[in-house]
Amino acid sequence: MSSKPNNQPSFQDGPEPSAGRALVPLCLVIAFGFLFYWGELFLDKHAGGFQQDVYEPYRSSADVAAAQPLDDNGKFLALGKQKFDQTCSLCHQPNGLGKEGTAPPLAGSDWVMNKGCNRIGMIVLDGLSGPVTVSGKEYNLAMVPWKATFKDEEIAAILSYIRNSWGNKGSMIKAADIKALRAESGAKDTPWTAPELLSRPDK
Amino acid sequence: MAVSTTLTAPSAQPVSSNSPQITATELDASCRWPLLALFGSAVLWLFLGVVLGFINTMKFHVPGFLAECPCFTYGRVHAAQSSALLYGFGLQASLGIGLWLLCRLGKAKLVGAVTILIGTLFWNAAVTLGVCCILGGEASGYDNLQMPGYMGPVLLWSYLMIAVCGILTYHRREERESYPSQWFVIAGLFWFAWIFSVASMVLFCPPTARGVVQASVAWWYSHNLTNIVLGFSGLASIFYFIPKILGRPLHSSYLAGLAFWTLALFGSWGGIPMGAPMPSWIPAMAALGTIFTIIPLIAVAINFCHTTCGQLKSLDKDVTLQFSYIALLFWFISSAQQIVSAFPAVGALTTFTWFTVAQKNLFLFGFFTMASFGAMYYILPRLLVIEPCPKLAKANFWLMLLGVLISYLGLGVGGANQGILLMDPANKFTDVMRATMMPVRVSSLGDLMIIGGILCFLLNFFGMFARRCCACCKAKKEACK
Amino acid sequence: MLCLLQGEEGGLQVKYGPFLFLGLLCCMAASSLTFVLAPQMQIGGLEQTNSVADLPVMYPSQPAGVTHQGAEVYRANNCAACHTLQIRPRNLGPDLQRGLGFRYSVARDYIFDKPVMLGLQRVGPDLSNVGARMNPSTILLHLYNPRATVDHSIMPPYPFLFEKRKIGRVASPDALVLPATLPPLEKGYEIVPRKEALSLAYYLTSLRQSSYLFEAPPPQKAKPVATTDTNAPAATTNSPAK
Numbered sequence: 001m002s003s004k005p006n007n008q009p010s011f012q013d014g015p016e017p018s019a020g021r022a023l024v025p026l027c028l029v030i031a032f033g034f035l036f037y038w039g040e041l042f043l044d045k046h047a048g049g050f051q052q053d054v055y056e057p058y059r060s061s062a063d064v065a066a067a068q069p070l071d072d073n074g075k076f077l078a079l080g081k082q083k084f085d086q087t088c089s090l091c092h093q094p095n096g097l098g099k100e101g102t103a104p105p106l107a108g109s110d111w112v113m114n115k116g117c118n119r120i121g122m123i124v125l126d127g128l129s130g131p132v133t134v135s136g137k138e139y140n141l142a143m144v145p146w147k148a149t150f151k152d153e154e155i156a157a158i159l160s161y162i163r164n165s166w167g168n169k170g171s172m173i174k175a176a177d178i179k180a181l182r183a184e185s186g187a188k189d190t191p192w193t194a195p196e197l198l199s200r201p202d203k
Numbered sequence: 204m205a206v207s208t209t210l211t212a213p214s215a216q217p218v219s220s221n222s223p224q225i226t227a228t229e230l231d232a233s234c235r236w237p238l239l240a241l242f243g244s245a246v247l248w249l250f251l252g253v254v255l256g257f258i259n260t261m262k263f264h265v266p267g268f269l270a271e272c273p274c275f276t277y278g279r280v281h282a283a284q285s286s287a288l289l290y291g292f293g294l295q296a297s298l299g300i301g302l303w304l305l306c307r308l309g310k311a312k313l314v315g316a317v318t319i320l321i322g323t324l325f326w327n328a329a330v331t332l333g334v335c336c337i338l339g340g341e342a343s344g345y346d347n348l349q350m351p352g353y354m355g356p357v358l359l360w361s362y363l364m365i366a367v368c369g370i371l372t373y374h375r376r377e378e379r380e381s382y383p384s385q386w387f388v389i390a391g392l393f394w395f396a397w398i399f400s401v402a403s404m405v406l407f408c409p410p411t412a413r414g415v416v417q418a419s420v421a422w423w424y425s426h427n428l429t430n431i432v433l434g435f436s437g438l439a440s441i442f443y444f445i446p447k448i449l450g451r452p453l454h455s456s457y458l459a460g461l462a463f464w465t466l467a468l469f470g471s472w473g474g475i476p477m478g479a480p481m482p483s484w485i486p487a488m489a490a491l492g493t494i495f496t497i498i499p500l501i502a503v504a505i506n507f508c509h510t511t512c513g514q515l516k517s518l519d520k521d522v523t524l525q526f527s528y529i530a531l532l533f534w535f536i537s538s539a540q541q542i543v544s545a546f547p548a549v550g551a552l553t554t555f556t557w558f559t560v561a562q563k564n565l566f567l568f569g570f571f572t573m574a575s576f577g578a579m580y581y582i583l584p585r586l587l588v589i590e591p592c593p594k595l596a597k598a599n600f601w602l603m604l605l606g607v608l609i610s611y612l613g614l615g616v617g618g619a620n621q622g623i624l625l626m627d628p629a630n631k632f633t634d635v636m637r638a639t640m641m642p643v644r645v646s647s648l649g650d651l652m653i654i655g656g657i658l659c660f661l662l663n664f665f666g667m668f669a670r671r672c673c674a675c676c677k678a679k680k681e682a683c684k
Numbered sequence: 685m686l687c688l689l690q691g692e693e694g695g696l697q698v699k700y701g702p703f704l705f706l707g708l709l710c711c712m713a714a715s716s717l718t719f720v721l722a723p724q725m726q727i728g729g730l731e732q733t734n735s736v737a738d739l740p741v742m743y744p745s746q747p748a749g750v751t752h753q754g755a756e757v758y759r760a761n762n763c764a765a766c767h768t769l770q771i772r773p774r775n776l777g778p779d780l781q782r783g784l785g786f787r788y789s790v791a792r793d794y795i796f797d798k799p800v801m802l803g804l805q806r807v808g809p810d811l812s813n814v815g816a817r818m819n820p821s822t823i824l825l826h827l828y829n830p831r832a833t834v835d836h837s838i839m840p841p842y843p844f845l846f847e848k849r850k851i852g853r854v855a856s857p858d859a860l861v862l863p864a865t866l867p868p869l870e871k872g873y874e875i876v877p878r879k880e881a882l883s884l885a886y887y888l889t890s891l892r893q894s895s896y897l898f899e900a901p902p903p904q905k906a907k908p909v910a911t912t913d914t915n916a917p918a919a920t921t922n923s924p925a926k
Contacts, residue, residue: 011584011585013227013585014447014448014450015450016307016308016378016382016447017382017443017446017447017452017453018382018446018452018453019382019383019446019452019453019455019456019459020452020453020454020455020456021455021456021457022454022455022457022458022509023455023457024455024457024458024461024502025505028501028502028505032498035495035497035498039491039494039495042487042490042491042494043484043487043488043491046477046483046484046486046487046490046547047483047484047487047488048482048483048484048487049484050482050484051482051484052482052726052727052899053482053898053899054482054483054484054899055480055482055483055773055788055790055899055900056477056478056483056547056772056773056775056776056788057773057774057775057776058483064898064899064901067901068898068901069901069902078898081734081898094731094733095731095732095742165734166734166742262838262840263838266830266831266837266838266839266840266841267840267841270840270841270842270843270844271843271844272844273761273844276761276840276842276844277762277765277766277840278761278762278763278764278765278766279760279761279762281762281765282762282765340760340761341760342759342760342762343759343799344759344762344764344799344801345799346764346804349762373701374701381704386704389701389704389705389708390704390708393705393708393712394708394712397712397716398712398716401716401720405720405724406799411798412724412728413728413729413730413795414727414728414730414791414792414794414795414796414797414800415723415727415791415794415800415802416720416723416724416727416728417797417798417799417800418794418800418802419719419720419723420719420720420723422719423715423716423719423720427715464707464711467707467708467711468711468714468715471711471712471714471715472715472718472719475719476804477772477776478770478772478773478776478777478788479770479802480770480771480788480789480790480791480793480794480802481723481727481791482726482727482791485719485722485723488718488719489719492715547775547776550776550777551772551775551776551777551778552777554772554776554777555768555777555803555804555805555806556805556806557805559804559805560805625778625782626778627778628778628781628782628783632782632809633834633835633836633837636807636808636838637836640838
């Protein structure tokens with residue numbers, strides 16, 4: 001298109017547009033201030049506290065927890081699940097399968113499915129260290145004590161939960177059992193070892 | 204608006220086209236071939252897109268239409284259509300207009316014409332391949348990002364080839380003062396590169412995101428692609444052409460700045476319907492961002508009320524002005540509708556219905572396509588140095604306007620009705636479905652008119668091109684003699 | 685006050701390229717942090733969990749291979765253009781009131797989906813729980829010709845997922861039983877679903893969000909029923925192979 005045809009139209013091109021400097025109306029700025037305030041109210045109502053487990057129509061985690069339609073047993077297990085997910089799951093994983101080098105599995109563990117809590121109750125209260133065989137596999141790690149963190153009822157709930165999840169089947173643990181164990185363990189401040197525990201009767 | 208100041212101080216020297224250093228004609232000449240390539244392919248894709256869309260509308264009249272052939276089953280055509288319209292037409296048109304604006308406003312010649320041409324070539328090849336893959340059953344499954352993930356690198360790379368030339372042109376500008384349109388264009392260039400690479404990384408490069416994070420990302424991407432990337436491009440051309448053709452300065456660059464930054468900040472949150480299966484804060488944030496786009500809406504409204512006041516009479520003089528006005532109007536309506544639907548109480552009614560489809564179509568055809576047509580009616584004659592056919596342009600305008608209106612009203616009213624009927628569990632779904640068929644059919648009349656309008660543009664464009672070629676050949680022959 | 689207004693974002697700063705760039709970077713960061721990174725951190729690692737009502741059962745169950753193939757057919761034909769896979773909570777839409785689901789959908793329902801196709805438009809009904817209300821033979825017939833099961837349905841037929849062939853020595857056990865409303869086939873022929881149709885039907889029957897989870901507890905008041913106002917009568921809601 002180098003050569004120009006002689007009947008070339010000429011285009012009128014005005015100057016390029018420019019922008020004035022009128023200010024933003026003050027009332028607009030104030031109105032936007034109100035809008036932001038309203039936005040905060042909107043989030044208070046609809047954002048569910050930015051929690052992972054809050055969906056509409058619930059407003060907060062507490063609402064969701066209150067909505068759980070459980071009988072007493074179920075409520076107890078839900079408490080256990082909640083505590084477990086907050087603490088134990090860090091090492092034993094939410095699915096109870098444990099993690100190589102961190103913690104042995106709880107799912108399918110014969111320790112967990114003992115007849116009662118005579119042994120695992122102690123593990124949770126005072127911790128466990130040294131070699132231990134879980135589901136036929138040897139581990140040599142250390143677990144911290146939880147005596148100071150949890151109340152009897154909470155430990156009972158956690159144990160009931162792990163004994164009844166991921167395919168595990170076991171009886172419910174009562175707070176009274178843990179209370180007795182706590183009294184027995186007294187001021188013990190060293191973790192248990194597996195042989196020590198195994199010398200305790202399975203009940 | 205009591206304090207509203209009307210200080211339309213004449214701004215720093217108006218840039219006149221016959222400035223000593225470089226003339227508008229020279230600027231236009233520098234971007235002739237790249238822009239012709241971009242616009243030409245954009246318009247072809249647009250036509251293909253609406254034709255595909257029409258095939259789908261036909262299926263609501265005759266569900267068995269083309270049903271034997273897997274390539275033309277409704278879902279695949281739907282995905283192909285959105286890809287053709289967004290990637291084939293939308294992005295290429297926005298790139299073309301953006302590059303031209305950067306040249307004009309910065310008074311700099313286009314940098315890297317050849318690079319842009321090559322980029323355009325690859326882009327078109329990738330989109331063609333992508334659309335074929337979709338029809339062949341390779342759609343990715345993410346709305347508005349349906350082209351298979353392995354096309355991503357080619358698309359990104361060819362986009363960057365073009366965008367970088369745009370940025371360089373901006374960088375080399377002679378006129379240091381920026382005009383709002385330039386912000387919009389530059390923002391659009393960065394924005395697409397960013398959202399596209401993030402979305403492709405998260406969705407297609409292993410380890411890909413798990414579960415509804417995919418949906419969140421895909422919706423975020425699709426919302427940004429239309430509302431920000433295409434929206435900015437349309438606004439850029441409106442902000443340029445209305446003051447330019449009226450011959451008046453834009454009322455306020457502060458208001459424009461306010462609109463620009465709030466749109467960039469809040470307009471980019473959204474696209475996730477309330478009630479989506481995600482923790483409620485994610486849809487809530489999306490809804491809030493969308494509601495906050497009321498700020499740019501008001502800012503743009505005030506700005507243009509002051510810029511154009513009393514000038515509406517000059518509307519019928521210039522086809523670019525007509526298109527730009529209507530595009531602006533439709534931008535308002537569709538944004539306002541989007542804002543209203545973001546409120547949970549309204550969303551409960553409208554989400555998943557034809558109502559939202561009406562809004563999206565209005566944005567794409569009423570706003571973006573109209574704004575692009577307006578811009579192209581200004582740019583193309585200058586690139587080709589030949590006048591467009593005014594009759595076709597007029598037909599184009601009216602067909603588009605009526606088509607968009609009919610289609611919008613049909614789907615909008617039908618969709619609202621659908622939402623209201625569904626609210627009552629006593630109404631059977633299938634009955635509601637049948638009740639919505641009438642408005643959908645009305646809207647397909649509008650679609651036909653839109654196709655007609657686009658066809659007019661296509662004819663006009665290629666007619667101009669052909670006449671120009673003839674003229675050139677004649678000139679050459681005479682020169683030989 | 686005037687000074688304050690003068691400082692309003694806009695004109696002055698954006699004169700300079702770098703400011704424009706930095707400002708844009710902040711905006712892009714804000715939106716991608718909110719909608720990409722934060723969701724990924726919060727729900728990107730969701731795992732199976734025990735359902736509230738029935739603790740030993742893990743939900744969602746790992747999908748079978750066929751289910752995945754079916755989902756691929758669903759994706760390839762973009763059924764999501766007309767169907768959604770999400771149930772909204774009671775206050776945000778009439779889904780539960782219409783009996784489209786047992787409870788609202790939550791992020792955990794989709795952890796095994798790739799891609800997740802929630803859908804944005806309901807030309808047809810939501811499919812999150814079709815598995816609870818349709819059986820595979822109805823689904824197959826419906827796919828072959830939606831008008832065979834629903835009057836004036838506007839869902840397109842998918843004949844290419846089926847094969848018309850001569851009946852061999854024994855009729856295929858999968859062959860469709862065409863209702864009398866359809867024009868009869870030529871004698872000696874039968875319509876047999878292809879592999880794609882079978883896996884798609886399998887996938888659809890596997891769709892069921894019925895386990896109550898901590899984040900989606902069962903509704904306290906009215907109990908929703910998953911019988912629907914669309915196709916299958918409630919009596920035939922049992923899904924097959926599971």
